[in-house]
Amino acid sequence: MSASASTENPAKPARRIPAVPFWAQIVAGLVLGVVLGWITRSYDVQWLHTTLDKVGHIFVQLLKLAVAPLVFFAILVSITNLRKVNNAARLASRTLLWFMITSLIAVAIGLVIGLITDPGAGTGLTPKDGEKPQHAGSWLDFLTGIIPKDVITPFTELNVLQIVFMAAVAGIAALKLGEKAQPILTLSESVLELLQKALWWVIRLAPLGTVGLIGYAIADYGWDLIGKYATFTADVYIGCALVLFGVYPLLLATVAKLNPVQFFKGAWPAIQLAFVSRSSVGTMPVTVKVTERLGVPKEYTSFAVPFGATTKMDGCAAIYPALAAIFIAQIFDVQLSIGDYLLIAFVSVVGSAATAGLTGATVMLTLTLSTLGLPLEGVGLLMAIDPVLDMMRTATNVAGQALVPVVVAAREKILDVDAYNSASASPVDDEYGVRDAEQKATLPVTA
Numbered sequence: 001m002s003a004s005a006s007t008e009n010p011a012k013p014a015r016r017i018p019a020v021p022f023w024a025q026i027v028a029g030l031v032l033g034v035v036l037g038w039i040t041r042s043y044d045v046q047w048l049h050t051t052l053d054k055v056g057h058i059f060v061q062l063l064k065l066a067v068a069p070l071v072f073f074a075i076l077v078s079i080t081n082l083r084k085v086n087n088a089a090r091l092a093s094r095t096l097l098w099f100m101i102t103s104l105i106a107v108a109i110g111l112v113i114g115l116i117t118d119p120g121a122g123t124g125l126t127p128k129d130g131e132k133p134q135h136a137g138s139w140l141d142f143l144t145g146i147i148p149k150d151v152i153t154p155f156t157e158l159n160v161l162q163i164v165f166m167a168a169v170a171g172i173a174a175l176k177l178g179e180k181a182q183p184i185l186t187l188s189e190s191v192l193e194l195l196q197k198a199l200w201w202v203i204r205l206a207p208l209g210t211v212g213l214i215g216y217a218i219a220d221y222g223w224d225l226i227g228k229y230a231t232f233t234a235d236v237y238i239g240c241a242l243v244l245f246g247v248y249p250l251l252l253a254t255v256a257k258l259n260p261v262q263f264f265k266g267a268w269p270a271i272q273l274a275f276v277s278r279s280s281v282g283t284m285p286v287t288v289k290v291t292e293r294l295g296v297p298k299e300y301t302s303f304a305v306p307f308g309a310t311t312k313m314d315g316c317a318a319i320y321p322a323l324a325a326i327f328i329a330q331i332f333d334v335q336l337s338i339g340d341y342l343l344i345a346f347v348s349v350v351g352s353a354a355t356a357g358l359t360g361a362t363v364m365l366t367l368t369l370s371t372l373g374l375p376l377e378g379v380g381l382l383m384a385i386d387p388v389l390d391m392m393r394t395a396t397n398v399a400g401q402a403l404v405p406v407v408v409a410a411r412e413k414i415l416d417v418d419a420y421n422s423a424s425a426s427p428v429d430d431e432y433g434v435r436d437a438e439q440k441a442t443l444p445v446t447a
Contacts, residue, residue, distance in 0.1 A: 026206060026276060033211040033214030036052060036215040037217065040052065040215065059202075062205070067281050068155045069195055070196070074284065076168075077302060078305075079171030079172060080175055081303055082299070095408055106239075106247070109243060110318060110320070111341055113239050117231055120326065146162065148162040199282070237389075239319040240319055243315075256407045262420055263402075267403075269286055270289075270402060280401065281309050290402055290423075291402045295409070295420035297414055300414065304404065305402070308401035312404065313364070321344065321368040324378075325369065331378065343371055347368050365379055406420070
């Protein structure tokens with residue numbers, strides 16, 4: 001009787017509320033941001049304009065808050081981790097070589113597009129519309145600025161290049177000390193993990209940050225401003241797209257002998273977050289995760305990705321300055337020679353560390369213009385449109401930062417091909433057990 005009673009009115013299986021994947025949250029944030037930005041601009045909703053500005057600003061500030069210590073400890077730990085890798089010097093040199101090769105290809109694409117499309121023609125802009133930047137980059141500033149005056153200022157002023165220098169010195173010194181430096185290395189690894197965990201929390205806010213950043217960009221700049229720079233904007237996006245979806249897949253298929261589609265399946269969370277955050281360094285924890293998921297050994301990844309996040313900038317330091325130099329030269333009616341184009345390529349390869357993995361590429365642009373002798377007032381012509389351009393530039397940067405370790409690992413026969421071929425899950429979702437939640441969550445839904 002009790003047995004039959006126990007079978008009566010069996011509990012209905014609870015319906016599950018599926019967790020929304022992180023990529024879908026970002027896409028939703030993009031769409032909502034566009035809608036709110038359009039409403040704000042069309043109907044002059046000031047409170048919404050302020051709200052979007054604050055939301056986007058807070059998100060970027062949270063990312064920047066972690067930049068200085070994250071870069072320092074990531075570079076320090078990455079250099080010391082090379083001792084765990086066979087042929088470390090060979091891997092480091094191959095990484096740098098492929099950084100340079102892909103940068104040269106990217107700058108060549110930027111120059112060709114600029115010469116074909118004449119982005120400065122028909123804009124209606126004149127030299128009077130430009131404004132000289134307060135801080136301009138030069139080779140002297142670049143070279144002398146690497147070495148800090150003290151150990152505190154680079155962190156307070158967020159001079160990433162100087163932070164990288166100090167971290168590299170500390171890492172090399174730790175390698176030379178050997179076992180005596182082990183307590184410092186253990187502490188550094190713990191601090192790095194702590195910073196990355198905290199940054200993961202910030203990254204989870206990216207959908208909200210997306211709403212604010214995209215919404216404010218549309219509300220503040222509007223389509224009219226973009227119209228003035230239509231050709232230049234299209235050139236930057238097309239150039240980045242050619243590198244991202246043309247050059248990179250070609251290198252994967254021919255040089256690494258890998259399926260390019262699998263690379264994008266694995267790397268897409270980092271590329272997507274980079275598009276929104278406009279920060280290579282802020283995206284670095286996700287870039288590390290996706291690169292490891294693509295089969296690159298952890299010890300090599302921990303060196304190559306932080307190194308790339310501060311020096312590997314195909315979007316900001318190659319395509320963009322090439323197109324910007326042509327654009328500004330046309331506005332100021334300056335004829336560029338073949339030697340000038342070669343200088344642009346040289347600056348793009350050697351000076352890319354000046355971009356420092358932060359939002360924007362103003363330092364790199366001023367460095368290029370000063371090298372060519374072009375008026376620095378031209379920087380002011382591009383500042384208004386910069387946030388719109390920076391999204392695609394940073395996405396290209398981060399894709400390259402994940403690509404090169406994959407290519408080098410494949411060529412050096414240290415890539416886990418099975419892991420590469422199965423990489424598809426979002427590391428952001430997995431970090432917070434979203435997939436487990438999808439499988440185990442049994443939240444009842446009342447009828």
